[in-house]
Amino acid sequence: MSLTQPAAVVVLAAGEGTRMKSRTPKVLHEIGGRSLLGHALRAARALGPARLAVVVRHERDAVAAHATALDDGVTIVDQDAIPGTGRAVQCALTALDAAARGATAAAVATETWLIGPVVVMAGDTPLLDAGTLAELLRAHTADANAVTVLTTTVDEPHGYGRILREGGAVVGVVEERDATAEQRLIREINTSTYVFDAAVLRDALGSVGQDNDQGEVYLTDVVALAHRRGLPVRAISVEDSLLVEGVNDRVQLAALGAELNRRTLKQWMRDGVSVVDPSATWVDVDVELARDVTLLPGTQLHGRTRVGEGATIGPDTTLRDVVVGAGATVIRTHGSEAELEAGSTTGPFAYLRPGAHLGQQGKIGTFVEVKNANIGAGAKVPHLTYVGDADIGEGTNIGASSVFVNYDGVAKHRTRIGAHARTGSDNMFVAPVTVGDGAYTGAGTTVREDVPPGALAVSGGPQRTIDGWVLRRRPGTAAAEAAARALGGAAEPDAAEDASDPEAADPGAAGTGAAALSPQARAERARAVPASRTPRDHQVPGATAEGDSNR
Structure with a gap:
């Protein structure tokens, strides 16, 4: 079955993400070299929607600029001060309806609204791919549903909205904070990913209030409203719960980053990379x-x-x-x-x-x-x-x-x-x-x-070699002793060698003994201790003395 082009995809990116404890908006944090919002936009755009909207509020300018940099075809929608995902989608629908009217030549004479399936997804589910969204959209279209919700089953459902069923049919979604003790035992959870019929969504959101524990306009209330009105509501469940897991803090960010990397490498290895x-x-x-x-x-x-x-x-x-x-x-x-x-x-x-x-x-x-x-x-x-x-x-x-x-x-x-x-x-x-x-x-x-x-x-000048310089200018040092041994015990240079040394021609520099040495030479001589008299515990670590078997 060919994929029906959605009338719009709405990406929710207005949340503050307080648990990230970051100056950076949550949806701009990255895994796999792409922001969370970038992953969502890539999957959304692959569906080929007629319009793609991103709802913003917290750090509005930064998120909007990032979204348009990634996809210059997105519509930026500002959520007002009324909180909740339902209000976010309502703001998006208003903007999308206006865009639809503006694109219609007869807009002046007729009322024009967005018509067809509308995909709604969170901006913080980085592993959710286009293939999964496409299957959700196909099921929605094939069954002619009013609402189709993507769900998964987890062992630890704490913090997630629970899917309510009666006789197997989906009748609603209850948020964790509003759930009864019995409802909290349900392990099938809402993934915040839906396909709505635009007309149903528009009408239902007009009836949703803020009568809940958080005082927000819940998008999940649309599911129960559609069911009560006798409209077809279905759930499509995915076995791979990591595909739909959201990021709320840095622990989840790191965990999903590692999982995305594991999947990326696995695919490359299957494609012939070692x-x-x-x-x-x-x-x-x-x-x-x-x-x-x-x-x-x-x-x-x-x-x-x-x-x-x-x-x-x-x-x-x-x-x-x-x-x-x-x-x-x-x-x-x-x-x-x-x-x-x-x-x-x-x-x-x-x-x-x-x-x-x-x-x-x-x-x-x-x-x-x-x-x-x-x-x-x-x-x-x-x-x-x-x-x-x-x-x-x-x-x-x-x-x-x-x-x-x-x-x-x-x-x-x-x-x-x-x-x-x-x-x-x-x-x-x-x-x-x-x-x-x-x-x-x-x-x-x-x-x-x-x-x-x-x-x-060649830019260097000729090399000058002054024979016997160490014996004259550094007597008593380890260098002088080594030179003397190498020269067969010779302690003094001959007169010709003295003549080649400019220091030897300086009466102030001439002389014998420590008094005639420069301060640098005297310090070097004072530090020098012949190797034969150096106690073992004063030798350089790792050095070997004469006679050592491991030289």
Whole structure:
């Protein structure tokens, strides 16, 4: 049987949610990467309603803005000061009737009302899916019901409205606070999900008062009113009670979040994804995974992350809105709004910031941070490097401990390194600067000027070695004793070595003994205790002394 398009779906999102104890409106709390209201709107829109309304009151502006951001076709309805779900739906009907009249060319001459089935659902039941709603709507249409209510049976019904039956027929719903002791023993509960005939709903709500324990206009009273008027009222029960469980506090939020994740992973595993440890893996509902993807423990995939066929993610990896190509490997990495092409390798301990792009077969290695940068196919940034605002050509290798210096204190600038270049370790690329194709840079180079293709850039001066400096300037220290042993017992440098030491030429610095040492050298000498005289309980933890068998 084809699905009848509902005249409208009304999502109730006006409640304060005091038990959440949060400044954030209850329906804006998230599980599975989507707000509670977002889950409800996704299920509602899948029914193809002619109109979709969201009723708001508490934190009205925040909830309304979120709803329209998710679905710009929603009608925002403000509930007035009269409390209760019945009043919320009555406000929605008024707005929907006005919209129906406004959409009719003959509205000026005739009264036009919303006609047909109206689905009413809560905004805090995140596991309620479109399939369940569709079955409820089909049953309502097939039986020509005035009211169809979705129910479930639970072991602990405390806090829920109970379904009242006579001879098996549904005759009403009683709220927990208004129920008798006998009625509270009923285990079939109301899920706050209904389909009403619009005309029946409109007429019944005009007769519902606030004569109850909470002084509210109950939507549930419509069920009893329709029954008393001899109209067909039915209940459709779902066995999976978690589908219709609402969120009232953070305990329920966490529990339903875990259940949603379990169901999400179960479906992905059935679709050909390997999840090594589902209890330690979290995947949002909008993530897309190809077959033969492997998710290792500690993996969290958020937002609209997409992972290509055969890729391996984890362990201990968090990605948000990241595209991972086929066959890529991402290990112990934190990333957002980045793209890693097919066959690439990232991590461990990499940090991908927005705009990071790694080409096919490329590598982002250990303790590498990348931001707003393109790293070409086959290019490698293996170790301890920051790449910000840069373009790196294919096949290029960036040496360890390099920094792309992109910020001058006022503006960001870009560095461009060509294809198949080789840059040394501990390089500083002071942007804006360009290193040409096939160019080399020496270790410790600060690149401030463009390097032509095929050139070698070296900015460091010649190394100076002052022989015997430790023996003269740090006598009596452990370093001096080690040097003396290595030099075969030589205690003093020759005159030529003295001449090469600028300190030796300074009369104020010359001399022997502690009095001639600098304050730093005297302090180092005072701290030094020869290893042969160091008591065992004063040695560095974990160190081994000469003669130890476990050296």
